[in-house]
Amino acid sequence: MSTKSADLQIIINSGLTTSVKKSVINLNQLFIEVDSENLISVILFLKTNEKCRFKQLIDITAVDYPENEKRFKIIYLLLSHENNLRMQVSIKIEDEQHVPSISKIYPSANWMEREVFDMYGISFKDHPDLRRILTDYRFEGYPLRKDFPLTGHTEVRYSEEKKKVVYEKVKLDQDYRTFDSESPWYGTKYVKNEKQKKKITDK
Numbered sequence: 694m695s696t697k698s699a700d701l702q703i704i705i706n707s708g709l710t711t712s713v714k715k716s717v718i719n720l721n722q723l724f725i726e727v728d729s730e731n732l733i734s735v736i737l738f739l740k741t742n743e744k745c746r747f748k749q750l751i752d753i754t755a756v757d758y759p760e761n762e763k764r765f766k767i768i769y770l771l772l773s774h775e776n777n778l779r780m781q782v783s784i785k786i787e788d789e790q791h792v793p794s795i796s797k798i799y800p801s802a803n804w805m806e807r808e809v810f811d812m813y814g815i816s817f818k819d820h821p822d823l824r825r826i827l828t829d830y831r832f833e834g835y836p837l838r839k840d841f842p843l844t845g846h847t848e849v850r851y852s853e854e855k856k857k858v859v860y861e862k863v864k865l866d867q868d869y870r871t872f873d874s875e876s877p878w879y880g881t882k883y884v885k886n887e888k889q890k891k892k893i894t895d896k
Contacts, residue, residue: 697704697721697778697835698718698722698723698778698780699718699723700744701744701745701776701778701780702716702718702722702723704742704745705723705725705738705739705745706745708738708742709727709731709735711733712727712728712731712734713725713726713727713735713738714726714727714728715764721778721794722778722779722780722844723778723780723781724781724783724875725780725781725782725783726779726782726783726784726837727782727783727784728784729785729786729790729792729793730793732782732793732795733793733795733798735782736782736795736798736799736830737771737798739771739780739782740798740799743808745773745776746773746774746775747771747772747773747778747780748772748773748774749771749772749774749799750769750770750771750772750795750799750801750805751770751772751779752755752769752770752805753767753768753769753802753805753806753808753809754767754768754809755767755768755809755812755813755815755837756768757813757837757838758839759819759838759839759840761785762787763785763787764786764787764788765785765786765787765788765790765813765815766783766784766785767783767784767785767786767809767826768781768782768783768794768814769781769782769783769795773867775854786815791816791817791818792815792816792817792819793817793819794817794818794819794821795821796817796820796821796880801869803820803821803865804826805818805896806823807820807822807823807824807825807826808826808827810823810825810826810837811825811826811827812827812835812836812837813835813837813838814834814835814838818853818874829849831860832847833847834846838892844863845863846862846863847860847861847862847863848860848861848862848863848864849861
């Protein structure tokens with residue numbers, strides 16, 4: 694007999710007691726929040742407990758809240774095939790705080806934690822190979838932090854002159870700095886201004 698989200702909430706709250714800071718059911722999915730120091734024990738319980746059986750880690754992601762004291766929220770998405778249930782485990786951490794790696798519990802976490810490290814700069818303790826995985830090794834900064842510029846810091850191009858890939862500081866044409874995203878059906882501002890100037894000169 695499969696476990697429902699409400700039953701699962703009771704099992705987890707009674708089994709983990711004070712480790713769970715918050716638990717909510719939304720759209721038949723359980724969301725729990727725990728402290729980072731309890732992460733390993735919570736994840737291990739969810740995977741090995743006979744009534745939970747969350748044997749698959751779907752993904753690990755993060756959210757950046759630069760205005761908060763605990764800047765980052767890390768989210769673990771889990772799936773139980775036996776119970777046909779999904780759940781989310783989240784922790785909140787400060788900037789430059791190290792997070793325990795769960796790669797020994799879920800081997801697939803190896804790459805997922807590397808992605809979070811690459812995009813947000815969050816370090817994972819006891820990770821077997823914490824390196825960038827999506828960006829270049831010479832890449833500066835962390836692209837998914839809210840304070841990272843949309844244009845980036847450097848650009849990469851192939852130089853015909855040097856016959857190799859070169860890195861350069863980002864240079865934007867002045868037109869792009871005042872880019873008008875207004876709907877083309879109404880015409881952009883600079884087109885309207887040109888039409889108005891033409892009307893005045895024609896008179």
